[in-house]
Amino acid sequence: MDWLTTVDHKKIGILYLISGGFFFLVGGLEAIMIRIQLWQPENHFVSADTYNELLTMHGTTMIFLAAMPMIFALMNAIVPLQIGARDVAFPFVNAIGFWTFFAGGVLLNVSWFTGGAPDAGWTSYVPLATDAFNGGNVHGVDYYVVGLQIAGIGTLVGGINFLATIINMRAPGMSFMRLPLFTWTAFITSALILFAFPALTVGLVALMFDRLFHANFFEVSNGGNAVLWEHIFWIFGHPEVYILILPAFGVISEVVSTFSRKRLFGYSSMVFATVLIGFLAFMVWAHHMFTTGLGPVANSLFSIATMLIAVPTGIKIFNWLFTLWGGSIRFTTANLFAVGFIPTFVMGGVTGVMLASAPADYQYHDTYFVVAHFHYVIVGGLILGLFSGLHYWWPKMFGRMLNETLGKLTFWFFFLGFHLTFFVQHFLGLMGMPRRVWTYLDGLGFDDLNMISTVGAFLMGLGTIFFLINIVTSAAKPRDAADDPWEDGRTLEWTIPSPAPEYNFAQTPLVRGYDAYWKEKMEGKNAMTPAEPLGPIHMPSPSILPLILSIGLFIGGLGFMYHHTIVGIIGLLITFGCLFTRSLIDDHGFHIEPDELHDKGVKA
Amino acid sequence: MMNRWRVLKRLLPLLAGMVLLLSACGRADLSVLRPQGPVAEEQFKLMKLAIIIMVIVVVVVFAIAFYVIVRFRRRPGDKTIPKQVEGNHKLEIMWTVIPIILLIILGVPTIQSVFGLAKDYSKDPNAIQVKVTGHQYWWQFDYTKLGIHTAQELVIPNDAVISVETETADVLHSFWIPSLAGKTDANPGGSVNRMYFKAPNTGVYLGKCAELCGPSHALMDFKVKVVDRASFDRWVAAMKTPTPMPSDPAVADVLTQQCLTCHAIDGTQGGAFPNLAGIGGKQAVAGILLNTDSPKYQNEGTVEDNLKRWIRDPQAVKPGAKMPKVDLTEQQIDGLAKYLASLKLNY
Numbered sequence: 001m002d003w004l005t006t007v008d009h010k011k012i013g014i015l016y017l018i019s020g021g022f023f024f025l026v027g028g029l030e031a032i033m034i035r036i037q038l039w040q041p042e043n044h045f046v047s048a049d050t051y052n053e054l055l056t057m058h059g060t061t062m063i064f065l066a067a068m069p070m071i072f073a074l075m076n077a078i079v080p081l082q083i084g085a086r087d088v089a090f091p092f093v094n095a096i097g098f099w100t101f102f103a104g105g106v107l108l109n110v111s112w113f114t115g116g117a118p119d120a121g122w123t124s125y126v127p128l129a130t131d132a133f134n135g136g137n138v139h140g141v142d143y144y145v146v147g148l149q150i151a152g153i154g155t156l157v158g159g160i161n162f163l164a165t166i167i168n169m170r171a172p173g174m175s176f177m178r179l180p181l182f183t184w185t186a187f188i189t190s191a192l193i194l195f196a197f198p199a200l201t202v203g204l205v206a207l208m209f210d211r212l213f214h215a216n217f218f219e220v221s222n223g224g225n226a227v228l229w230e231h232i233f234w235i236f237g238h239p240e241v242y243i244l245i246l247p248a249f250g251v252i253s254e255v256v257s258t259f260s261r262k263r264l265f266g267y268s269s270m271v272f273a274t275v276l277i278g279f280l281a282f283m284v285w286a287h288h289m290f291t292t293g294l295g296p297v298a299n300s301l302f303s304i305a306t307m308l309i310a311v312p313t314g315i316k317i318f319n320w321l322f323t324l325w326g327g328s329i330r331f332t333t334a335n336l337f338a339v340g341f342i343p344t345f346v347m348g349g350v351t352g353v354m355l356a357s358a359p360a361d362y363q364y365h366d367t368y369f370v371v372a373h374f375h376y377v378i379v380g381g382l383i384l385g386l387f388s389g390l391h392y393w394w395p396k397m398f399g400r401m402l403n404e405t406l407g408k409l410t411f412w413f414f415f416l417g418f419h420l421t422f423f424v425q426h427f428l429g430l431m432g433m434p435r436r437v438w439t440y441l442d443g444l445g446f447d448d449l450n451m452i453s454t455v456g457a458f459l460m461g462l463g464t465i466f467f468l469i470n471i472v473t474s475a476a477k478p479r480d481a482a483d484d485p486w487e488d489g490r491t492l493e494w495t496i497p498s499p500a501p502e503y504n505f506a507q508t509p510l511v512r513g514y515d516a517y518w519k520e521k522m523e524g525k526n527a528m529t530p531a532e533p534l535g536p537i538h539m540p541s542p543s544i545l546p547l548i549l550s551i552g553l554f555i556g557g558l559g560f561m562y563h564h565t566i567v568g569i570i571g572l573l574i575t576f577g578c579l580f581t582r583s584l585i586d587d588h589g590f591h592i593e594p595d596e597l598h599d600k601g602v603k604a
Numbered sequence: 605m606m607n608r609w610r611v612l613k614r615l616l617p618l619l620a621g622m623v624l625l626l627s628a629c630g631r632a633d634l635s636v637l638r639p640q641g642p643v644a645e646e647q648f649k650l651m652k653l654a655i656i657i658m659v660i661v662v663v664v665v666f667a668i669a670f671y672v673i674v675r676f677r678r679r680p681g682d683k684t685i686p687k688q689v690e691g692n693h694k695l696e697i698m699w700t701v702i703p704i705i706l707l708i709i710l711g712v713p714t715i716q717s718v719f720g721l722a723k724d725y726s727k728d729p730n731a732i733q734v735k736v737t738g739h740q741y742w743w744q745f746d747y748t749k750l751g752i753h754t755a756q757e758l759v760i761p762n763d764a765v766i767s768v769e770t771e772t773a774d775v776l777h778s779f780w781i782p783s784l785a786g787k788t789d790a791n792p793g794g795s796v797n798r799m800y801f802k803a804p805n806t807g808v809y810l811g812k813c814a815e816l817c818g819p820s821h822a823l824m825d826f827k828v829k830v831v832d833r834a835s836f837d838r839w840v841a842a843m844k845t846p847t848p849m850p851s852d853p854a855v856a857d858v859l860t861q862q863c864l865t866c867h868a869i870d871g872t873q874g875g876a877f878p879n880l881a882g883i884g885g886k887q888a889v890a891g892i893l894l895n896t897d898s899p900k901y902q903n904e905g906t907v908e909d910n911l912k913r914w915i916r917d918p919q920a921v922k923p924g925a926k927m928p929k930v931d932l933t934e935q936q937i938d939g940l941a942k943y944l945a946s947l948k949l950n951y
Contacts, residue, residue, distance in 0.1 A: 042902050048819035048923040121816045127792055128775040128817060135819070135924060220793030226776065227791055260676065266691035291778060291789045291814075293797035296722035300715045307707045311700060318699040319691075321668050327686050328678040339673060346665045350658035357710060359717040360650045362786030363636045366778060366814040430637050431630030432782040434814045437822035441892060443901040444810075445630050522685075 013077030020069030059122030081493035084171025089164035104151025111143035159193030173511030185250030248385025260327025273312035306356035333407030337388035348376030369429025399479030417459025725767035738777030755878035843871030885948035
């Protein structure tokens with residue numbers, strides 16, 4: 001019950017982690033099934049229809065229901081601690097963010113049991129995604145448009161919440177140029193969410209109107225435009241890539257710096273590069289559309305703009321390498337993932353520059369070369385980053401250390417499996433294998449490499465299983481992690497107990513420089529100087545409303561999808577009822593008095 | 605400085621080796637890495653340039669990473685605190701400027717090529733004008749100036765520019781001939797996309813649909829058959845000759861009533877369904893059932909067998925295909941397959 005009503009950012013972070021992790025396993029299972037289907041030519045493990053559902057759901061699930069929530073998990077768990085805040089700016093909204101994401105995610109996956117999941121690809125290109133091309137799967141894409149709209153609310157309010165938190169709730173002395181890099185990336189990511197997600201929502205609403213009410217946004221015969229969807233989708237979709245990868249950059253910056261006992265090399269250029277990447281992210285969407293026929297002028301402009309992203313990214317790569325340079329590097333699991341991340345991400349980055357060259361993209365586009373590229377970026381970048389961050393902050397989130405041996409097994413199986421799976425796919429693409437193919441003919445020369453790729457996917461699966469075992473076995477152990485378990489912690493989250501107490505900081509710390517905790521340590525102190533006297537701490541009250549509100553949206557979505565307008569309206573009434581109730585109830589929260597301040601972390 | 609050049613000199617043969625290795629990858633009639641025409645060659649040249657630049661970048665990063673990992677690992681019991689370096693402006697400027705230079709090296713030929721490949725041959729009287737229409741899940745080729753229509757096999761001469769206009773009859777498709785020309789999307793309505801290519805070497809090249817277009821997207825293959833000019837002219841003439849009806853009246857009856865309601869068998873007739881003129885002489889039935897008796901591949905058979913397999917149950921070959929399962933007796937299927945297999949054009 002506690003977990004259903006919580007508004008504590010650390011618990012919401014854990015909720016995000018559990019549900020994001022669950023969807024990661026679902027998406028992973030879908031990936032394994034895809035790879036089983038493709039392990040030999042003309043295989044019949046799944047039917048063509050099922051295959052298209054699998055590939056659509058794999059992409060959608062991994063991006064929206066696994067990667068983003070796990071990013072939100074880390075951001076929720078860590079950002080307020082890193083800036084010396086007691087919670088996020090709007091704890092109640094934060095809970096709404098989680099529950100709407102969860103409702104949307106569950107709704108999307110319900111489609112498996114009601115006659116077919118969405119099958120038009122995660123990009124859901126029209127006209128294939130319009131109701132004229134449903135085949136036997138009438139409601140598949142409805143789940144996509146409604147589920148993602150509901151989940152999108154969660155992401156958007158979450159992003160706004162982090163912007164407000166980072167702008168307003170930094171501890172005294174924590175200027176922007178003293179923000180830890182993970183917080184910086186969380187900040188830029190949130191800004192990207194703020195600008196990119198409304199575009200997706202607009203597209204989804206338009207597509208929903210086309211599908212449910214026979215509007216004509218994308219129906220060419222009635223004056224609509226099919227390419228319009230591509231523009232709307234990628235104006236969201238390209239920044240989305242950076243929404244995903246920037247927090248991973250942040251994690252790597254923290255981990256590499258901690259485990260080499262050195263401050264981050266070129267901090268200000270890192271910040272500058274992050275902001276620049278965020279800006280350029282919005283300028284390059286049409287590089288997904290070089291073959292759409294936008295003409296040579298558009299293609300050259302978007303080619304060059306895309307190539308430019310390599311510059312700030314390169315700055316980051318070399319800054320990380322020079323953070324390690326001259327350091328005293330300790331190879332914990334977290335750092336293994338971070339050090340593995342750097343060359344892997346470079347490989348994803350250089351193929352990105354190759355793809356940016358439009359005439360060459362007439363060949364790469366929609367082939368396995370692209371599949372290899374974005375998996376290098378998203379799995380080799382984001383997922384390695386997330387694994388690194390999870391191993392790094394696990395003691396702070398749960399009060400327990402993860403087992404290092406199991407952690408190293410996780411790393412090696414996942415890392416080697418990953419390269420085995422995706423490296424060969426570059427060649428498959430260049431040899432003529434298009435992406436999103438349910439099967440391929442015998443004798444085209446694709447057989448061996450596909451087999452290798454499937455073996456690699458199984459190794460990645462094994463790596464993930466080791467991680468799960470690690471979680472389960474560590475959960476049985478006592479919560480005895482030290483405040484600063486890696487001993488070289490540099491930022492504020494390591495100054496408080498593991499796991500963090502409900503109120504985070506008994507007294508808000510005074511920040512006197514970059515890497516605030518490290519600075520104090522170097523001056524021989526073992527704690528931060530408080531910026532305020534010990535006093536009662538104001539806390540927000542828990543509330544069940546966010547959960548009910550999202551259930552309302554869930555019911556409403558289902559109702560409209562199946563044209564039971566009454567059900568739809570009831571669902572929306574529940575949602576608006578919750579909002580109305582919330583604005584009527586005068587809730588001042590409660591206080592934790594100074595004499596209660598000496599125990600317990602968050603009960604995880 | 606000397607040292608650096610020596611390293612580079614040692615790297616160059618390695619890079620050259622890699623390029624050679626790449627160019628041996630895949631089938632010559634399918635692989636992007638073994639271009640068979642000027643357009644694909646130009647694209648491959650850009651790729652090679654990009655790959656060389658990128659391999660250099662990757663090697664440099666890997667070398668630094670490897671050195672750092674080995675050289676600076678913490679020894680057990682080491683409590684020393686390394687110097688806290690804030691940054692280094694010279695270094696940071698260096699790794700900002702070098703990528704920019706590399707990007708210029710890649711960017712200039714990219715732009716030249718973008719405009720070069722956008723050249724419009726649709727008004728060129730010497731070019732072969734082909735309108736390509738993507739359907740779920742087959743390709744229609746209309747030779748607009750020659751007045752002939754065919755499906756699944758694009759026959760072209762080896763001495764002319766082929767000017768292609770892509771359209772779609774339903775959802776998005778993407779027209780892709782890897783070893784000749786790259787790809788262009790077929791957008792519904794309004795926007796018409798154009799591309800051109802040349803194919804100097806005679807032979808058959810494999811083409812594919814590259815945009816997810818439904819369950820049988822994976823099976824939407826076609827062939828490009830490049831022949832010399834004389835042979836092409838003969839083909840055009842043969843396509844314009846009316847196709848004879850089956851001699852067996854029973855088969856003729858079935859053909860007229862069941863097949864010709866949708867399909868045409870004369871090369872001069874267009875239509876919304878595949879034109880059957882010369883179908884017995886094509887490389888494959890339905891684009892994927894190979895007409896060969898070599899048992900090397902899983903999807904092989906004689907033309908007649910393949911036609912039977914297709915007519916009996918099109919959905920089993922291409923799930924979601926528009927062709928219905930027609931109610932025919934085995935005898936009727938045999939008769940039709942035999943007749944269709946005999947439709948070969950002499951060219």
